[in-house]
Structures are given as structure tokens and as C-alpha cells.
Amino acid sequence: xxxxxxxxGGSALVQLEGRLDREWAEHLSHTLEDLLHDGVRSLNIDxxxxxxxxxxxAKVLSRWxxxxxxxxxxxxxxxxxxxxxxxxxxxxxxxxxDAPGPSAGAVDLRRSxxxxxxxxxxxxxxxLSSSGPDRTLTCRLHGDPDRLTQAPLxxxxxxxxxLSDQAFGLGVGAIGTSYEQCHARLGExxxxxxxxxxxxxxxxxxxxxxxxxxxxxxxxxxxxxLVCEGGFSQLVRFSTKPDASAVPLSELASVGLDAAGGKxxxxxxAGETAGLSGARLRRSPASAAPVQFEVxxxxxxxxxAPEPTYPMATTLIMGxxxxxxxxxxxxxxRPLGYTGxxxxxxxxxxxxxxxxxxxxxxxxxxxxSLFTNHQLRDVxxxxxxxxxxxxxxxxxxxxGVGWVxxxxxxx
Numbered sequence: 496x497x498x499x500x501x502x503x504g505g506s507a508l509v510q511l512e513g514r515l516d517r518e519w520a521e522h523l524s525h526t527l528e529d530l531l532h533d534g535v536r537s538l539n540i541d542x543x544x545x546x547x548x549x550x551x552x553a554k555v556l557s558r559w560x561x562x563x564x565x566x567x568x569x570x571x572x573x574x575x576x577x578x579x580x581x582x583x584x585x586x587x588x589x590x591x592x593d594a595p596g597p598s599a600g601a602v603d604l605r606r607s608x609x610x611x612x613x614x615x616x617x618x619x620x621x622x623l624s625s626s627g628p629d630r631t632l633t634c635r636l637h638g639d640p641d642r643l644t645q646a647p648l649x650x651x652x653x654x655x656x657x658l659s660d661q662a663f664g665l666g667v668g669a670i671g672t673s674y675e676q677c678h679a680r681l682g683e684x685x686x687x688x689x690x691x692x693x694x695x696x697x698x699x700x701x702x703x704x705x706x707x708x709x710x711x712x713x714x715x716x717x718x719x720x721l722v723c724e725g726g727f728s729q730l731v732r733f734s735t736k737p738d739a740s741a742v743p744l745s746e747l748a749s750v751g752l753d754a755a756g757g758k759x760x761x762x763x764x765a766g767e768t769a770g771l772s773g774a775r776l777r778r779s780p781a782s783a784a785p786v787q788f789e790v791x792x793x794x795x796x797x798x799x800a801p802e803p804t805y806p807m808a809t810t811l812i813m814g815x816x817x818x819x820x821x822x823x824x825x826x827x828x829r830p831l832g833y834t835g836x837x838x839x840x841x842x843x844x845x846x847x848x849x850x851x852x853x854x855x856x857x858x859x860x861x862x863x864s865l866f867t868n869h870q871l872r873d874v875x876x877x878x879x880x881x882x883x884x885x886x887x888x889x890x891x892x893x894x895g896v897g898w899v900x901x902x903x904x905x906x
Contacts, residue, residue, distance in 0.1 A: 497729040506537040512544030517551035524555045529782050533713040536568035548582040558655030563654040573738045577686035584711040600691050630726030632761040634906040638719035640826050648718045648781040650674040657712040660689035663813045665842035666720015667902050670705050678781035683874045685842045688859035691867045692844045694874040696776040702874045723761040727898040729754040734894040741769035741891035748816040755900030759817040766895025768810050770803025780878030809849045814841030831879050
């Protein structure tokens with residue numbers, strides 16, 4: 496990414512070239528801050544060389560626009576390429592331009608207002624509540640998990656998916672619209688309620704994300720993963736018993752599956768963490784060499800810790816759980832817990848700590864609030880380690896709420 500700024504009195508032209516992701520959004524913010532300190536009150540930001548814009552960058556632009564409004568200044572975005580125009584549409588910008596060109600005007604970021612669900616008071620360790628009449632999920636499988644450890648993933652192994660606000664998903668992927676754009680960055684990815692986050696495997700130091708604010712759904716390229724659509728039938732509120740320090744993920748998954756009343760269920764959990772056991776890719780499985788998960792080569796491919804991480808954080812966990820799964824979905828699930836019959840696949844978006852509301856809120860409201868108002872710290876593939884005390888145990892939560900529904904169709 497290149498950022499070039501040229502001042503002319505109280506105005507400045509900022510020319511950007513490359514990918515404006517979360518990491519470079521911070522560099523842009525520092526550049527704009529320096530310009531304002533130098534007395535600049537009119538900013539013209541040339542986006543002709545930009546190939547991608549994330550929600551983090553949209554947040555930076557919105558914040559500095561508000562700063563300049565207070566100072567009676569202005570921000571203009573010019574020469575907006577089509578792919579960036581689409582990203583703005585996904586993020587919900589009220590952009591007064593129809594096509595790329597030098598005549599783009601100022602841009603405003605819309606705000607959305609949401610209503611909470613009915614109150615739900617938690618009693619005991621778990622409480623169930625109906626979330627809707629006979630709501631179910633469909634699950635679409637993407638890619639072949641076995642291909643991740645074989646030859647490098649090619650264009651035919653990946654698919655571009657739209658992730659609407661009625662869907663949640665997880666897998667190995669990247670935010671974008673084509674294999675050519677994304678193949679070098681495939682990493683752990685999660686999506687829920689129109690919010691998509693992933694950790695790029697191209698050496699990035701921070702997870703990136705995109706939050707839908709308009710009618711256009713975010714898109715991602717998946718090398719392997721699951722995307723569920725539909726509605727949730729049950730709410731599961733949980734907290735620790737007096738004699739317990741945390742609730743393990745395998746127990747939460749089992750309770751959610753029982754609550755859904757099916758053989759396979761989709762689960763989304765918002766919780767306060769005791770610790771997370773997870774890993775993420777260091778290198779894209781579409782790189783030149785096949786993935787190796789054997790010691791010591793695995794250290795070049797995976798980033799993981801020998802003990803649970805992120806105590807006292809807030810997390811969104813999403814996944815699929817099943818007992819003795821059969822058919823194509825079985826390849827996407829791994830053993831979960833010591834029973835030998837529970838299987839699952841879960842990813843987590845990890846945020847800075849924020850106590851969850853005592854009243855149950857809409858999932859979309861909560862997810863968007865976390866992405867918009869709190870720091871996204873990581874995106875992880877959650878692991879269950881069967882080695883007992885010799886391993887890293889499993890992820891565990893202190894309290895939270897889960898949304899569950901049976902999966903009735905698998906494609």
C-alpha cells in the first residue's frame with residue numbers, strides 16, 4: 496500500500512494505491528491526523544489505485560469526516576474504481592457517485608437502528624427459550640477439506656460466496672470476489688449477520704473485517720468451509736455453576752444440539768471467555784507448496800499456543816455440531832469431547848473484553864456492535880486436544896448466549 500499526501504495551503508490531495516485493509520487503515524488515520532494538525536481542512540482522497548477497502552478503512556474515513564465537519568471542513572473521495580464502489584455499497588455508504596471519475600462528492604456513512612428481543616432472565620446454568628416457530632437451517636458445503644493438505648488449492652478448488660445477513664459461515668477463505676484476488680491471503684474466516692472477518696495468511700499482523708451496511712452482501716472466496724442460512728429455533732443462555740470455573744465448548748455444543756432436536760445443528764455463541772484453544776494459518780494453502788501438518792513443518796504453516804489464550808475476552812463462535820455424522824458433511828467435522836460420538840467445526844472471532852448485556856439482544860445487533868465498537872483481536876479455528884492434561888484442553892466460556900437450530904438440508 497502507498498500513501499502520498501501533497502499539501503496546498505489548507506487543502507491536501509491524498510493518493511492511495513493498493514489494498515486499504517485494517518492495517519493500512521491505521522497508517523491512513525495517522526496521515527490524516529498529521530495533516531489536520533498542520534492546518535489542513537479540505538481533504539481530497541484519490542482512490543484510483545485502490546483495489547480493496549475494508550470496514551476498518553470505512554470507519555477511519557467516517558471518523559475523520561466527522562472531525563472535519565466539526566472544523567467546518569470537508570472530505571472528498573475521487574476516482575473510485577468499480578471494485579471499491581462495491582465495497583462501499585457493502586459497507587452501507589451513502590456515496591454520491593455513479594461511476595469512477597474525478598467528480599465524486601463527499602461521502603456519509605449511514606447509521607442503523609435496531610430493536611432488541613424480549614427480555615430473557617437466566618436461571619441456573621442453562622435456560623432455553625424458543626426463538627421462532629419451527630425455524631431450521633440449510634448448510635452448503637464448500638471445497639474438500641482433504642485438499643488443504645494435498646497439492647496447492649487452485650481456482651477450481653475455491654468458490655466465491657455471498658454472505659447475507661441471514662447466513663453464518665466459517666472456513667478457510669478471504670474477503671474478496673475472485674481466486675486471483677484472494678488466493679495468496681486464504682486464512683481462518685468467519686461470517687455472521689452480514690459481518691465477515693478473517694486473518695490474512697500473507698504475513699498480516701491484524702485480522703481484517705467487512706460489515707455490511709447496505710443492500711449488497713459481503714463476498715468471500717472459500718477454499719473449504721460451511722455456510723448456513725435460515726433462522727434459529729432456540730436461544731440457550733448459560734453461566735457457570737458455583738463450583739465450576741468455566742463451561743467447555745464441547746458441553747455447549749452438546750447442549751445446543753440437544754436443544755435443536757436434530758442430528759446436525761448450526762450454532763452461534765456470544766460469550767465471555769475463560770480461554771480459547773485455537774490455531775490459524777501462517778501461509779495460504781494456495782501457495783506453491785502443499786500444507787504440512789507434521790512436526791516440525793507444521794510450525795511454518797500454523798500459529799498456535801501450547802495453552803489456552805485470550806482469557807477475559809469477548810468472542811463470537813460459530814459452527815456446526817453433529818453426533819456420528821454421515822455423508823459429505825462428515826469430512827468437514829472433527830471429534831469434539833471425549834464421548835467419541837460428538838463432532839464439530841467451530842471458528843471464533845475474538846474481541847477486546849466487553850460484558851455481554853443481561854438482556855438478550857438480536858444476534859445481528861450484538862454482532863454489528865462488536866465489530867463496530869470493539870477491537871477485533873483475532874480469528875481462530877478452534878481445536879479440541881484429546882491428550883488431556885498433556886494437551887491444551889479446549890476452549891471454555893464463563894457466560895453468554897447461543898442461537899441454535901437444526902440443519903435439515905445439506906448441499
